[in-house]
Amino acid sequence: MAGKEANRLNTLIATLEEVIRDRMLARLLAIIDNDCHPLHSTLDNLKSSFGNSLKQKPQVSQSRVEVAGALWRYFISKGIEYLDTVFFILRKKFNQVTFLHVYHHCSMFTLWWIGIKWVAGGQSFFGAHMNAMIHVLMYLYYSLASCGPKIQKYLWWKKYLTIIQMIQFHVTIGHTALSLYL
Structure with a gap:
C-alpha cells in the first residue's frame, strides 16, 4: 500500500512541476511578445549587451589570466576540502561533522564559485591567498598530529593556529567590506 501511495505522490509532484514549468514558459513568452511590458525592454537590453560582448574579444593581460587561474585552482581546492566531511563519515567520526563544519564547506564552495564567476581579480586574490596560507x-x-604521540607533544601551538584562523577571518571580512564600499 505504501508503494502505491509513493507512486501517486511522485506522479502528482511530476505533474505539478510540468504545469508550473509550462505556465512560467507561457508567461515568459508573453512578456517577450508584449512590447508594452516593462520587462520587455530589460530583456532586449540584456540580449543586445550579451550579443555585443560575444562579438568583441576582450583584451586581457597575461597577469590577469594568471590571477584568474590561481583563483580557479583555489576554487577547486574548496571542493577537495569538502572531502574532509566524507572522510569523517567514512571513519564514523560523526562528532566532527558539525553544522558549522558542513555550513562552512558548503558556503565556501558556493561563495568562491560566485567569486570566480564575477570577481576573478586582485580583490579576490587577497582573501584566497590569505586563506590558502592558513x-x-x-x-x-x-x-x-597524525604521526603519533612522539610528535604530538611538540604541537603546543594548536591554540595559536585557532587564533590565526580567527584573525584571518576578520581581516578577510574587513577587506571584502572595504572592497564593496570602494
Whole structure:
C-alpha cells in the first residue's frame, strides 16, 4: 500500500512541476511578445549587451589570466576540502561533522564559485591567498598530529593556529567590506 501511495505522490509532484514549468514558459513568452511590458525592454537590453560582448574579444593581460587561474585552482581546492566531511563519515567520526563544519564547506564552495564567476581579480586574490596560507598551516598541524604521540607533544601551538584562523577571518571580512564600499 505504501508503494502505491509513493507512486501517486511522485506522479502528482511530476505533474505539478510540468504545469508550473509550462505556465512560467507561457508567461515568459508573453512578456517577450508584449512590447508594452516593462520587462520587455530589460530583456532586449540584456540580449543586445550579451550579443555585443560575444562579438568583441576582450583584451586581457597575461597577469590577469594568471590571477584568474590561481583563483580557479583555489576554487577547486574548496571542493577537495569538502572531502574532509566524507572522510569523517567514512571513519564514523560523526562528532566532527558539525553544522558549522558542513555550513562552512558548503558556503565556501558556493561563495568562491560566485567569486570566480564575477570577481576573478586582485580583490579576490587577497582573501584566497590569505586563506590558502592558513590552510597550509592547518594541514601541517594535522599531518604532524597524525604521526603519533612522539610528535604530538611538540604541537603546543594548536591554540595559536585557532587564533590565526580567527584573525584571518576578520581581516578577510574587513577587506571584502572595504572592497564593496570602494
